[in-house]
Amino acid sequence: MDTLVALSFSAAAYGAVLALAALGFLVLYKATGVVNFAHGDLITLSGYVALWFITDLGSTPVVGYVLAVGIMCLIGMGLERLAYAPLRRRPHLTVLIATLAAALVIRAFISLWQGSTPQRLPSPADGQVVTVLGAPIAGQRILILVVALLCIAAVMYIFGYSSFGRQLRALASDPETAEMYGVRTGRISLAAWGLSAGLAALAGILVAPLSSLDLNFGFTIMLAAFAAAVLGGFGNLWGVLLGSLLIGTIQYLVGGYVLQDYASILPYIAMLAILGLRPQGLLGRTVVRL
Amino acid sequence: MTAKATELSARNLSVRFGGVVAVDDVSFEVAQNEIVGLVGPNGSGKTTLLNALSGVVRAGGRLSVAGNEITLGRPVQPRRAKLIRVFQSPQLCPELSCLDNVMLGADDANGRTLFAAWFLRSRMWRAETSRMNDALHHLGRVGLAGSEDRAARELTYGEQRLLELARALAAGPRVLMLDEPSAGLNDAETLILRDLLMQIRQEGTTIIVVDHKIDFIDALCDRVLVLEIGRLIAQGSPAEVWADSRVIDAYLGAAPDA
Amino acid sequence: MTTDRLMRVASSVRQRGQYTTLAVVILLILSVSQAVTTGSSTNLVNLWLVYSIAALGFYWIFALGGRFAFSQTFMMALGGYTTAFFDRNDVGFLGCVLGAMVVTAVAAFAVGAVLWRAEHFYFALGTLAVTEIGVVLFGKTSTFTGTNGNITGIGYPVVFGQELRTDGQVFWLLAAVLTLLLLLAVWLKRSPLTRDLTAVREMPTVSKTLGVPVDALRMTTFVAGSAVGGLAGALITHWQGFIGVDSFGLNLGIGLFLMVILGGLASHWGVLIGAAFYVAVPELLAGLQQYMSILYGALLLVVILVFPSGLIGIVDSLKSHRVRSTSRSVES
Numbered sequence: 001m002d003t004l005v006a007l008s009f010s011a012a013a014y015g016a017v018l019a020l021a022a023l024g025f026l027v028l029y030k031a032t033g034v035v036n037f038a039h040g041d042l043i044t045l046s047g048y049v050a051l052w053f054i055t056d057l058g059s060t061p062v063v064g065y066v067l068a069v070g071i072m073c074l075i076g077m078g079l080e081r082l083a084y085a086p087l088r089r090r091p092h093l094t095v096l097i098a099t100l101a102a103a104l105v106i107r108a109f110i111s112l113w114q115g116s117t118p119q120r121l122p123s124p125a126d127g128q129v130v131t132v133l134g135a136p137i138a139g140q141r142i143l144i145l146v147v148a149l150l151c152i153a154a155v156m157y158i159f160g161y162s163s164f165g166r167q168l169r170a171l172a173s174d175p176e177t178a179e180m181y182g183v184r185t186g187r188i189s190l191a192a193w194g195l196s197a198g199l200a201a202l203a204g205i206l207v208a209p210l211s212s213l214d215l216n217f218g219f220t221i222m223l224a225a226f227a228a229a230v231l232g233g234f235g236n237l238w239g240v241l242l243g244s245l246l247i248g249t250i251q252y253l254v255g256g257y258v259l260q261d262y263a264s265i266l267p268y269i270a271m272l273a274i275l276g277l278r279p280q281g282l283l284g285r286t287v288v289r290l
Numbered sequence: 291m292t293a294k295a296t297e298l299s300a301r302n303l304s305v306r307f308g309g310v311v312a313v314d315d316v317s318f319e320v321a322q323n324e325i326v327g328l329v330g331p332n333g334s335g336k337t338t339l340l341n342a343l344s345g346v347v348r349a350g351g352r353l354s355v356a357g358n359e360i361t362l363g364r365p366v367q368p369r370r371a372k373l374i375r376v377f378q379s380p381q382l383c384p385e386l387s388c389l390d391n392v393m394l395g396a397d398d399a400n401g402r403t404l405f406a407a408w409f410l411r412s413r414m415w416r417a418e419t420s421r422m423n424d425a426l427h428h429l430g431r432v433g434l435a436g437s438e439d440r441a442a443r444e445l446t447y448g449e450q451r452l453l454e455l456a457r458a459l460a461a462g463p464r465v466l467m468l469d470e471p472s473a474g475l476n477d478a479e480t481l482i483l484r485d486l487l488m489q490i491r492q493e494g495t496t497i498i499v500v501d502h503k504i505d506f507i508d509a510l511c512d513r514v515l516v517l518e519i520g521r522l523i524a525q526g527s528p529a530e531v532w533a534d535s536r537v538i539d540a541y542l543g544a545a546p547d548a
Numbered sequence: 549m550t551t552d553r554l555m556r557v558a559s560s561v562r563q564r565g566q567y568t569t570l571a572v573v574i575l576l577i578l579s580v581s582q583a584v585t586t587g588s589s590t591n592l593v594n595l596w597l598v599y600s601i602a603a604l605g606f607y608w609i610f611a612l613g614g615r616f617a618f619s620q621t622f623m624m625a626l627g628g629y630t631t632a633f634f635d636r637n638d639v640g641f642l643g644c645v646l647g648a649m650v651v652t653a654v655a656a657f658a659v660g661a662v663l664w665r666a667e668h669f670y671f672a673l674g675t676l677a678v679t680e681i682g683v684v685l686f687g688k689t690s691t692f693t694g695t696n697g698n699i700t701g702i703g704y705p706v707v708f709g710q711e712l713r714t715d716g717q718v719f720w721l722l723a724a725v726l727t728l729l730l731l732l733a734v735w736l737k738r739s740p741l742t743r744d745l746t747a748v749r750e751m752p753t754v755s756k757t758l759g760v761p762v763d764a765l766r767m768t769t770f771v772a773g774s775a776v777g778g779l780a781g782a783l784i785t786h787w788q789g790f791i792g793v794d795s796f797g798l799n800l801g802i803g804l805f806l807m808v809i810l811g812g813l814a815s816h817w818g819v820l821i822g823a824a825f826y827v828a829v830p831e832l833l834a835g836l837q838q839y840m841s842i843l844y845g846a847l848l849l850v851v852i853l854v855f856p857s858g859l860i861g862i863v864d865s866l867k868s869h870r871v872r873s874t875s876r877s878v879e880s
Contacts, residue, residue, distance in 0.1 A: 271677050404736065414740070
């Protein structure tokens with residue numbers, strides 16, 4: 001029973017992190033149609049930026065986190081100016097490659113700045129253990145759940161009900177008409193990139209204390225977030241949440257009891273199965289048959 | 291009068307997009323070597339009907355060509371039954387030459403595999419040469435004789451539409467379906483198109499034409515089908531159809547009190 | 549029409565000039581073999597040859613088939629492990645390498661079948677998933693891949709009974725394989741497939757109505773390109789005598805993209821340029837080793853902005869310049 005509870009929390013926390021990462025990716029994709037290959041490396045970078053604030057500049061963890069998220073939002077907007085805005089008229093492939101280039105640069109920068117030995121990000125929940133139903137749960141996981149749920153709710157609200165969200169959606173479905181109706185495409189796209197990077201940062205910072213921070217840390221999360229988005233149906237925000245929960249369940253609950261060694265690849269096998277059987281995901285709409 | 295064989299028979303065709311019924315229970319027959327016009331006000335479902343016949347959209351109902359049943363919803367079988375479609379706006383590869391574009395539509399699939407490219411080269415070249423000669427012939431017929439090696443994007447709109455027609459002819463169609471072929475053509479070009487289509491009919495092809503120009507339809511078509519909001523409301527010779535009050539209603543809104 | 553004109557039109561279909569370029573490339577490789585004397589340079593040249601092979605396979609998948617596939621490094625690794633497996637079981641060199649190619653082709657066919665209905669982005673994700681699964685599997689299936697995925701002591705390449713022990717000797721093998729593959733690439737170019745694949749990339753839906761077998765062609769390029777990747781992996785493994793989980797990692801994966809994009813998507817000759825770049829630049833900037841990736845990233849961005857068609861595009865625009873100026877002089 002203890003194991004089940006503990007594993008469930010692990011699954012939920014992991015799913016929450018994936019949901020944040022996937023939402024970040026999806027917000028950008030929906031607003032600009034861009035597939036951002038640098039998303040994973042932004043996740044990695046955010047962990048290191050937070051680490052820098054806490055260890056090198058001596059701030060408290062919470063302040064460090066907030067500052068890191070802020071910096072990452074700025075970096076996201078910077079990426080928009082460098083890798084997106086000048087290439088907006090070019091075919092999608094070009095922007096894709098530009099984000100790949102950005103990913104390379106960020107990776108290289110991180111390895112130069114912090115070296116390649118894995119490091120650990122401290123957290124305000126370090127050492128705290130909460131007992132739930134007799135099972136010890138790391139405080140960090142509770143923290144993840146609380147923060148993530150708040151943020152996800154906020155994002156869903158913004159997307160669904162705010163003026164910004166409406167403009168984002170308008171831009172996503174028809175950029176030219178949106179411009180004609182006064183949607184400020186430049187500003188919205190900047191905001192989308194910033195929001196996307198901010199969500200990536202949150203995901204990275206929340207999950208980093210549970211494992212170690214290294215060069216591929218964010219890439220792995222981004223991959224799993226992709227799997228979550230595919231499972232749930234790409235482009236569908238609720239689908240992403242469902243998918244993230246599923247991935248967490250598959251990896252921790254299924255992987256905790258069965259095939260422990262291969263737990264980390266179970267989500268990918270699930271993703272392949274979905275891509276093969278129902279390419280539009282569990283909640284996605286049917287693809288035009290041709 | 292000899293009864294002509296039925297080339298194409300459509301029964302209860304219907305196409306739905308979400309809640310909208312674009313084509314509603316349409317049934318008709320086209321005889322061999324006939325030229326049938328398909329007309330109707332905007333939004334009446336003409337293009338969707340062509341889409342259904344060529345397998346580009348999912349459709350309910352039955353379709354048979356020369357007696358053979360065709361599965362709807364996929365382009366494979368209509369193509370194999372030589373039910374060939376020319377699109378409303380040119381769907382060409384802009385960077386390829388006119389000749390290449392026509393050769394794309396060739397019916398002959400010989401030597402178009404990787405295996406042939408690597409291990410059966412002489413057979414591949416023989417097929418290529420025959421396809422090329424065929425394509426040159428069709429380009430000549432539609433009046434693009436000098437333009438074989440020009441890239442498709444260099445052509446004018448009218449020329450691109452002719453190129454599409456050449457590509458369709460390269461497939462050796464039994465039934466040729468054209469979507470607004472006279473759009474964007476001036477009077478002289480429209481006449482040339484009409485003559486060309488009649489020639490194609492002489493050679494044994496059955497033709498279905500969607501168009502708006504009434505003179506063009508009158509001069510070209512043996513029979514006319516009229517659609518309104520997805521339903522077939524009249525069919526007959528051009529004269530009969532234009533005199534039909536239902537057709538006048540559809541086009542003008544409401545017939546004046548007779 | 550005149551026979552003259554017919555010949556000219558026919559020649560555009562027949563894509564002349566490919567054989568000439570192939571001859572030039574062969575001469576280039578031969579002159580490189582004479583010019584290069586030091587051991588480390590030979591090593592680099594061999595790397596260039598074998599990366600060209602892998603990149604050519606990727607070119608077929610990505611530039612011709614139009615599919616964004618992240619599985620090429622997986623195929624290289626699979627090829628390497630398979631050849632090591634056969635080698636351990638005393639199969640001759642040729643058998644090992646052919647076995648590796650067959651296994652990779654079958655694996656690619658399986659992946660292609662699973663992802664048959666997946667559209668571009670999903671196909672990319674699927675291949676990414678396959679690669680990730682591969683990384684974990686290779687590390688854990690010790691019977692196939694050795695402890696922690698490391699295998700050493702793999703046999704030397706053997707051609708006509710002769711073991712190729714030095715880099716200089718392996719050079720000839722790699723050059724021969726590359727030349728053969730380039731010949732196959734030329735044959736592919738000089739076939740109806742070029743036009744059919746262009747249609748598949750640019751207008752897949754309409755192509756289906758034209759009877760072009762879109763899915764089958766995509767599968768063909770994917771399987772062929774992956775098998776070539778497996779071949780490259782097998783060759784590297786025999787040449788270097790060992791294989792590990794990191795032998796074909798993420799950096800090489802990005803590198804393959806770089807090679808094809810830098811070289812240009814318009815022509816398969818570009819992969820030679822792209823691979824040369826990838827191999828040569830770290831050497832030329834030896835002092836700046838650490839800044840390598842930043843430079844690559846920045847370079848990629850610059851190339852994309854300035855030369856959208858890659859470095860091959862420069863060659864093409866030079867050619868069209870000359871044609872335009874000669875035709876102008878003829879008309880005036």
